[in-house]
Amino acid sequence: xxxxxxxxxxxxxxxxxxxxxxxxxxxxxxxxxxxxxxxxxxxxxxxxxxxxxxxxxxxxxxxxxxxxxxxxxxxxxxxxxxxxxxxxxxxxxxxxxxxxxxxxxxxxxxxxxxxxxxxxxxxxxxxxxxxxxxxxxxxxxxxxxxxxxxxxxxxxxxxxxxxxxxxxxxxxxxxxxxxxxxxxxxxxxxxxxxxxxxxxxxxxxxxxxxxxxxxxxxxxxxxxxxxxxxxxxxxxxxxxxxxxxxxxxxxxxxxxxxxxxxxxxxxxxxxxxxxxxxxxxxxxxxxxxxxxxxxxxxxxxxxxxxxxxxxxxxxxxxxxxxxxxxxxxxxxxxxxxxxxxxxxxxxxxxxxxxxxxxxxxxxxxxxxxxxxxxxxxxxxxxxxxxxxxxxxxxxxxxxxxxxxxxxx
Amino acid sequence: xxxxxxxxxxxxxxxxxxxxxxxxxxxxxxxxxxxxxxxxxxxxxxxxxxxxxxxxxxxxxxxxxxxxxxxxxxxxxxxxxxxxxxxxxxxxxxxxxxxxxxxxxxxxxxxxxxxxxxxxxxxxxxxxxxxxxxxxxxxxxxxxxxxxxxxxxxxxxxxxxxxxxxxxxxxxxxxxxxxxxxxxxxxxxxxxxxxxxxxxxxxxxxxxxxxxxxxxxxxxxxxxxxxx
Numbered sequence: 001x002x003x004x005x006x007x008x009x010x011x012x013x014x015x016x017x018x019x020x021x022x023x024x025x026x027x028x029x030x031x032x033x034x035x036x037x038x039x040x041x042x043x044x045x046x047x048x049x050x051x052x053x054x055x056x057x058x059x060x061x062x063x064x065x066x067x068x069x070x071x072x073x074x075x076x077x078x079x080x081x082x083x084x085x086x087x088x089x090x091x092x093x094x095x096x097x098x099x100x101x102x103x104x105x106x107x108x109x110x111x112x113x114x115x116x117x118x119x120x121x122x123x124x125x126x127x128x129x130x131x132x133x134x135x136x137x138x139x140x141x142x143x144x145x146x147x148x149x150x151x152x153x154x155x156x157x158x159x160x161x162x163x164x165x166x167x168x169x170x171x172x173x174x175x176x177x178x179x180x181x182x183x184x185x186x187x188x189x190x191x192x193x194x195x196x197x198x199x200x201x202x203x204x205x206x207x208x209x210x211x212x213x214x215x216x217x218x219x220x221x222x223x224x225x226x227x228x229x230x231x232x233x234x235x236x237x238x239x240x241x242x243x244x245x246x247x248x249x250x251x252x253x254x255x256x257x258x259x260x261x262x263x264x265x266x267x268x269x270x271x272x273x274x275x276x277x278x279x280x281x282x283x284x285x286x287x288x289x290x291x292x293x294x295x296x297x298x299x300x301x302x303x304x305x306x307x308x309x310x311x312x313x314x315x316x317x318x319x320x321x322x323x324x325x326x327x328x329x330x331x332x333x334x335x336x337x338x339x340x341x342x343x344x345x346x347x348x349x350x351x352x353x354x355x356x357x358x359x360x361x362x363x364x365x366x367x368x369x370x371x372x373x374x375x376x377x378x379x380x381x382x383x384x385x386x387x388x389x390x391x392x393x394x395x396x397x398x399x400x401x402x403x404x405x406x407x408x
Numbered sequence: 409x410x411x412x413x414x415x416x417x418x419x420x421x422x423x424x425x426x427x428x429x430x431x432x433x434x435x436x437x438x439x440x441x442x443x444x445x446x447x448x449x450x451x452x453x454x455x456x457x458x459x460x461x462x463x464x465x466x467x468x469x470x471x472x473x474x475x476x477x478x479x480x481x482x483x484x485x486x487x488x489x490x491x492x493x494x495x496x497x498x499x500x501x502x503x504x505x506x507x508x509x510x511x512x513x514x515x516x517x518x519x520x521x522x523x524x525x526x527x528x529x530x531x532x533x534x535x536x537x538x539x540x541x542x543x544x545x546x547x548x549x550x551x552x553x554x555x556x557x558x559x560x561x562x563x564x565x566x567x568x569x570x571x572x573x574x575x576x577x578x579x580x581x582x583x584x585x586x587x588x589x590x591x592x593x594x595x596x597x598x599x600x601x602x603x604x605x606x607x608x609x610x611x612x613x614x615x616x617x618x619x620x621x622x623x624x625x626x627x628x629x630x631x632x633x634x635x636x
Contacts, residue, residue: 002511002518009506300502303463304563305491305519308484402464405498 003310007317014290018322021286025326025381026333028279032272032377033334037367038346039268043261044368047226047250052128053191054116055253056095056220057229060085060236063244065218066252071100071172074215076244085219089235090228093125098206099217102169104149104199108158113199115167117206117216126222129187129200136161136185145205146184150195154186161186167199171211179209226250272380279381280388287319287392298396299404308397315396319389323382331378338369410472411570411603412437412460417469419455419626429455430466430626437605437619439570442597444606444617451623453607454575460605461494461573462486474570491519495564495602497574502560503548509535509559510544516567527566534562538592554585558592565596571603578610590616 011018051057060081062073075081075096085094098117103110120139124130129148130138139146147165149157159165163183171177181201189195207213223232229249236247251258291298298311345364414435420428430452437443445453458464459471462478463486471479474493481489490496495516503512513531514524522530535541540558548556557577564572574593578586594616597604606613614620622630 001524002507002514005511006504006506013506296502297504300496300498300504302487303461303490303496303498304516305487305494307487310519400463402458405463405502 011321022326024282026330029330029381030334036373037338037369041367057223058221060219090223093222095122095126096216105166106157106159117203132187132189133185134188145181147181148185148200151188152196173211283388291392291396295404299401302401311397312393315393323385327378338367342366410436411439413472415470417466419466440601442604443619445621447623452626457573493570495569495572497560497577499576499579574606
């Protein structure tokens with residue numbers, strides 16, 4: 001206890017220097033907390049956008065579909081799936097879809113498209129595509145052969161609302177299918193791929209177009225959060241083990257997204273590393289100065305019988321005081337700034353075009369503060385300070401009392 | 409039996425040039441002595457105290473303190489030895505500035521693992537004994553030089569070491585404070601049978617010492633014992 005008292009008082013003996021050091025630690029830490037929160041916030045937003053754009057948190061396909069998608073690979077044992085999927089834990093919505101490729105044509109132009117056959121009611125529970133409609137209406141079962149197309153596709157085909165488009169496909173039976181549809185709605189999702197290359201049809205129309213009968217290509221599931229994926233996957237995986245299907249989480253369906261997040265995290269860690277190196281130099285300087293200004297004092301301590309390890313302990317305790325005070329102040333500053341930005345949002349409208357490439361379709365980003373990140377940042381900074389302090393601590397312990405006492 | 413014993417001890421400092429600080433010194437001091445190593449600057453007084461205090465090692469010879477041959481003891485054990493057997497008083501006070509008088513006195517017993525309550529009781533008892541209890545919560549920079557040095561002596565003897573080594577303890581004190589300090593050390597020496605060895609060239613200290621070991625050029629040139 002006496003050593004802790006000494007450590008505390010020794011730190012505040014050089015008040016200005018210690019305050020500057022604490023401020024360095026605190027600012028570095030608060031930057032770390034805010035950057036992690038921003039990173040988490042926009043990663044979460046990217047995942048959410050991708051998930052809500054269509055893939056859901058999980059997809060179920062016939063085995064092998066993900067590696068080699070083919071029209072004939074429809075879901076086996078559909079009744080089992082239709083019974084089991086609604087029981088999935090943390091489920092918020094699900095949609096059985098037909099997927100295929102074809103050519104969309106008007107009198108003016110034609111374009112290769114992805115054709116997605118949906119049940120409008122079910123699709124609303126999984127994606128937000130219904131909210132992206134900018135002209136006309138979202139699909140409705142009562143409509144006759146409606147098509148929902150992206151804004152860019154509409155422009156490239158020269159197809160306006162209520163115009164007719166022809167969809168030409170190679171059907172499951174090998175024949176060429178061609179049917180006429182009417183543009184019931186035009187959407188703008190913010191995703192160039194969707195807006196340029198997707199046509200939504202009613203599921204029954206798509207099944208007819210592709211001659212699939214009652215077959216569907218996939219089930220997309222939306223959960224309450226991406227944290228629930230493991231539990232939901234385990235539930236379905238164990239019950240569908242023999243059903244010749246693959247239950248895939250979003251990060252397998254969209255590996256690019258996961259890889260981007262990992263790459264982004266790697267860049268972030270490099271920045272944090274540089275930040276911690278800068279903090280370390282500051283700490284090293286402070287602790288070294290503190291040790292060299294007290295060489296005589298350490299000499300007296302050792303002459304009185306203080307063991308070298310106790311000298312190490314004292315210097316480490318002093319560094320721990322700096323680190324802990326800095327960590328508390330930094331956590332408060334970092335949390336406060338994160339909460340502030342989460343409340344006000346960070347306006348990205350100037351970078352909207354670039355952001356949409358990354359899957360961010362909203363123009364206001366909100367950082368996400370998590371206790372896990374807060375603790376991890378705090379522990380990191382305390383650990384870095386203590387590691388850096390080891391050198392001056394051992395230097396102090398290696399002093400020879402007879403020389404240290406003579407030190408001026 | 410000798411509490412401090414030096415046999416053929418030599419020490420040479422080698423920096424830019426070799427300087428012999430002590431040469432073939434033989435000395436024996438028994439328990440309860442109140443002795444002073446005296447001599448001009450550079451005579452080897454401080455080196456002698458440093459060697460006896462096990463904070464420096466001789467080039468040759470054997471040193472035994474309180475039954476331990478410190479010259480053949482591993483450096484790692486010497487800190488423990490100093491803690492258990494020796495007390496130090498330095499020329500320029502060297503109290504810990506961030507600790508109060510009471511906490512400075514607690515420092516050595518704390519290192520020895522004495523429980524808080526016991527060490528506070530002992531420290532307060534000693535302060536009361538020498539009439540300094542009102543200073544218990546003061547920091548060193550609130551004390552006069554004489555008060556600081558008396559606290560340093562109390563710190564040295566609180567854990568009842570076998571030997572207290574005091575390097576020029578009165579060098580920074582006026583004659584009145586020096587007398588007060590010497591009074592206190594004499595009393596502690598008498599009452600607790602703690603051996604005191606000073607290095608000094610202060611006549612006031614020499615007059616009080618019951619044994620004078622005179623040094624010149626690193627050699628003992630006279631060893632006088634006087635009746636108290």
